[in-house]
Amino acid sequence: MNLQAISYINKNSPGGDERMQVTEEGAKPNGKRSKLKRPIIDCDIHHYTGFDVLKPYLPRAYRELIHTYGKAMPGGMHFNGGVGGRMVDSLPPDGGPAGGNLEYMREHHLDPNNIHYGILTGESLGVQGTINFDYAAACCSAYNDYTIDHWLAKDSRLKGSIMIPKQDPIQAAKEIDRVGGRSDMVQVLVQNGAFFPYGNRYYYPIYEACVRHHLPFTIHVSGEGSGMNAQPTGAGHVTHYAEARAARPQVMMAHVASFIFEGVFERFPTLKVVLQEAGVFWIVPYLWRLDQDWKSLRVQTPWVQKKPSEYFRENFRVTTQPIEETPNLEVFKHMMDSLHAKETMMYCSDYPHWDYDSPLLALPRMEEELAHRVYYQNAADLYNLPPYQPEEKEERV
Amino acid sequence: MNLQAISYINKNSPGGDERMQVTEEGAKPNGKRSKLKRPIIDCDIHHYTGFDVLKPYLPRAYRELIHTYGKAMPGGMHFNGGVGGRMVDSLPPDGGPAGGNLEYMREHHLDPNNIHYGILTGESLGVQGTINFDYAAACCSAYNDYTIDHWLAKDSRLKGSIMIPKQDPIQAAKEIDRVGGRSDMVQVLVQNGAFFPYGNRYYYPIYEACVRHHLPFTIHVSGEGSGMNAQPTGAGHVTHYAEARAARPQVMMAHVASFIFEGVFERFPTLKVVLQEAGVFWIVPYLWRLDQDWKSLRVQTPWVQKKPSEYFRENFRVTTQPIEETPNLEVFKHMMDSLHAKETMMYCSDYPHWDYDSPLLALPRMEEELAHRVYYQNAADLYNLPPYQPEEKEERV
Numbered sequence: 031m032n033l034q035a036i037s038y039i040n041k042n043s044p045g046g047d048e049r050m051q052v053t054e055e056g057a058k059p060n061g062k063r064s065k066l067k068r069p070i071i072d073c074d075i076h077h078y079t080g081f082d083v084l085k086p087y088l089p090r091a092y093r094e095l096i097h098t099y100g101k102a103m104p105g106g107m108h109f110n111g112g113v114g115g116r117m118v119d120s121l122p123p124d125g126g127p128a129g130g131n132l133e134y135m136r137e138h139h140l141d142p143n144n145i146h147y148g149i150l151t152g153e154s155l156g157v158q159g160t161i162n163f164d165y166a167a168a169c170c171s172a173y174n175d176y177t178i179d180h181w182l183a184k185d186s187r188l189k190g191s192i193m194i195p196k197q198d199p200i201q202a203a204k205e206i207d208r209v210g211g212r213s214d215m216v217q218v219l220v221q222n223g224a225f226f227p228y229g230n231r232y233y234y235p236i237y238e239a240c241v242r243h244h245l246p247f248t249i250h251v252s253g254e255g256s257g258m259n260a261q262p263t264g265a266g267h268v269t270h271y272a273e274a275r276a277a278r279p280q281v282m283m284a285h286v287a288s289f290i291f292e293g294v295f296e297r298f299p300t301l302k303v304v305l306q307e308a309g310v311f312w313i314v315p316y317l318w319r320l321d322q323d324w325k326s327l328r329v330q331t332p333w334v335q336k337k338p339s340e341y342f343r344e345n346f347r348v349t350t351q352p353i354e355e356t357p358n359l360e361v362f363k364h365m366m367d368s369l370h371a372k373e374t375m376m377y378c379s380d381y382p383h384w385d386y387d388s389p390l391l392a393l394p395r396m397e398e399e400l401a402h403r404v405y406y407q408n409a410a411d412l413y414n415l416p417p418y419q420p421e422e423k424e425e426r427v
Numbered sequence: 428m429n430l431q432a433i434s435y436i437n438k439n440s441p442g443g444d445e446r447m448q449v450t451e452e453g454a455k456p457n458g459k460r461s462k463l464k465r466p467i468i469d470c471d472i473h474h475y476t477g478f479d480v481l482k483p484y485l486p487r488a489y490r491e492l493i494h495t496y497g498k499a500m501p502g503g504m505h506f507n508g509g510v511g512g513r514m515v516d517s518l519p520p521d522g523g524p525a526g527g528n529l530e531y532m533r534e535h536h537l538d539p540n541n542i543h544y545g546i547l548t549g550e551s552l553g554v555q556g557t558i559n560f561d562y563a564a565a566c567c568s569a570y571n572d573y574t575i576d577h578w579l580a581k582d583s584r585l586k587g588s589i590m591i592p593k594q595d596p597i598q599a600a601k602e603i604d605r606v607g608g609r610s611d612m613v614q615v616l617v618q619n620g621a622f623f624p625y626g627n628r629y630y631y632p633i634y635e636a637c638v639r640h641h642l643p644f645t646i647h648v649s650g651e652g653s654g655m656n657a658q659p660t661g662a663g664h665v666t667h668y669a670e671a672r673a674a675r676p677q678v679m680m681a682h683v684a685s686f687i688f689e690g691v692f693e694r695f696p697t698l699k700v701v702l703q704e705a706g707v708f709w710i711v712p713y714l715w716r717l718d719q720d721w722k723s724l725r726v727q728t729p730w731v732q733k734k735p736s737e738y739f740r741e742n743f744r745v746t747t748q749p750i751e752e753t754p755n756l757e758v759f760k761h762m763m764d765s766l767h768a769k770e771t772m773m774y775c776s777d778y779p780h781w782d783y784d785s786p787l788l789a790l791p792r793m794e795e796e797l798a799h800r801v802y803y804q805n806a807a808d809l810y811n812l813p814p815y816q817p818e819e820k821e822e823r824v
Contacts, residue, residue, distance in 0.1 A: 263681030284660030
């Protein structure tokens with residue numbers, strides 16, 4: 031193992047709390063992992079879904095095209111963090127990709143952190159930036175079928191996200207209808223990168239299908255400025271990875287304003303939208319601004335009946351990772367209040383990515399009721415999972 | 428006058444404090460304007476600079492082209508607020524465009540509000556989105572010469588901004604050299620819309636000229652997604668004006684990260700960058716995020732020597748309008764502290780635009796030292812204007 035890589039180990043990683051041994055020979059669980067007492071629902075776990083595992087789930091025509099021409103998919107445009115974007119200690123000791131081994135994921139993250147439910151998000155969002163809509167749709171179906179067969183069927187704690195070809199809303203709605211009736215598929219997943227903001231009517235067939243199946247629409251950071259998506263900032267492309275990370279909330283802002291001012295929630299009042307991996311506290315001053323402009327300009331969008339911050343509280347949810355560190359606990363509390371975090375915020379880890387947020391270390395201490403809502407109950411409500419019952423015997427497949 | 432228009436009158440407008448009479452016949456100063464006691468420097472006053480007044484300052488070749496083909500300039504893509512974007516009571520009673528009559532501007536804004544200095548920003552930023560670089564450069568020179576002749580020469584309180592063809596940095600630097608030696612031209616002005624973020628090395632000739640003449644580089648909201656500029660959000664074009672307004676801080680964020688991570692302030696340590704009209708408090712959680720990512724990823728940009736928030740405090744200034752309303756005064760104070768407002772914040776009105784911020788009404792009450800820095804001294808320091816001396820007799824041309 032590369033010694034340089036060791037220096038990248040995230041303080042929040044499961045290894046960061048001394049339950050791992052990191053040596054020059056590699057990272058290994060040290061066998062002394064005590065289980066976290068608090069019950070956790072983790073809203074963002076990336077199980078490995080590289081092309082090698084997805085290929086058998088693709089139609090033969092695409093398997094042959096990929097064999098001959100490569101995967102033809104928009105990729106990352108910047109360096110990443112950690113080791114190839116992953117925590118060094120997330121690489122399974124027996125080899126293979128991070129997030130690729132369920133046994134190791136259990137041992138490394140699910141069991142010790144008391145993850146009662148984990149929402150799988152995979153690694154395949156890049157497919158939503160490709161201009162070939164049919165190929166994108168085939169890859170999404172492969173992702174969904176592989177995830178059902180190899181992950182959901184093997185551990186009842188794990189729940190799946192429906193990958194859709196967001197660039198083709200009619201086909202996307204068909205895919206939602208195909209697998210959205212399953213109780214273990216709990217949300218529709220799209221990337222942050224887009225050519226139109228998500229409030230645009232172009233996407234309405236997707237929201238009709240979400241509402242039909244009572245599924246949240248989750249926007250996960252990925253693909254900004256890549257493939258057919260718009261440039262990642264309103265000032266064009268950026269140079270460094272830190273700038274690209276800084277662009278993520280910008281893109282998410284565009285989606286939030288679009289949902290509200292296009293009137294999506296007047297047409298689909300029960301639709302829930304989840305914002306994932308773009309940070310959290312940028313939302314607070316952003317809603318101050320939207321509320322002000324709505325007051326002055328609502329004559330131009332008369333269908334927007336409530337203050338933007340009220341739509342936010344009702345129709346949006348936000349996952350925690352990577353949460354901004356506030357200068358002190360008082361400011362943290364003000365931010366949490368303004369965000370109505372007790373209703374809107376849900377914990378997630380982003381396992382196994384390098385900027386993983388451990389439930390032990392990522393968030394400041396909160397009063398118990400708020401903590402339980404953030405770590406468990408808000409996600410249980412949204413994803414229709416059972417409330418936590420301390421005496422309940424845990425079932426595992 | 429259109430009765431509908433009356434309902435747009437901004438509560439913050441000089442008419443909003445009952446010093447104006449608004450009747451069905453129109454808006455008129457009512458002659459009862461008492462002068463504000465606090466000395467003010469206003470960092471954003473849009474004097475009218477439409478093509479009718481600029482045309483005599485353009486070379487004949489362009490005058491003829493415009494006569495034949497129209498002005499060929501990227502324009503606004505959305506409805507605006509107020510009456511054509513202006514406060515209804517900013518329209519001079521004798522006719523003509525808002526911001527087009529110095530006498531009326533004195534009576535309506537400068538005198539009663541005790542504006543000791545006002546920084547003129549005009550109405551011509553759209554020129555920076557045109558793909559014809561030479562035409563853009565000619566229009567910028569016309570703007571600068573007209574402003575010097577018709578405004579700076581007539582009231583010594585008024586200071587000018589150097590309009591530059593930002594799309595052609597070499598010509599832009601020449602224009603800065605042409606008029607930047609004048610003590611009444613106090614900053615270089617560009618629009619927020621851009622094809623590259625402003626930290627890109629493409630723009631370095633502009634920063635060399637700024638530093639050579641000790642002039643701040645001011646980015647004013649305008650032209651996002653228009654002409655040759657990138658789409659206004661990282662999710663593409665937006666539909667409604669409220670969304671376009673919400674996009675402004677997003678674009679500004681891209682510029683801030685770009686300046687810092689491209690290392691502009693390591694190369695130009697004395698350069699000051701002013702952020703204008705994109706709001707204020709989005710900066711606070713944005714800097715939390717940049718600081719976190721810098722800590723984790725600074726190995727990728729080793730030339731960035733300090734935390735992003737430290738560069739912000741040293742090298743950026745931000746003007747107030749349109750400041751976000753916080754839920755209470757305690758949150759306001761936290762935001763001001765985190766922003767180091769005592770060093771970084773400068774008042775401006777955006778006169779005569781519809782969302783004008785009056786110095787009487789726009790900001791919460793602050794302790795006196797902070798208030799004086801925000802309303803006067805920070806701008807005096809930045810623009811090299813005399814400190815306020817209460818006994819000083821005011822000079823007017």
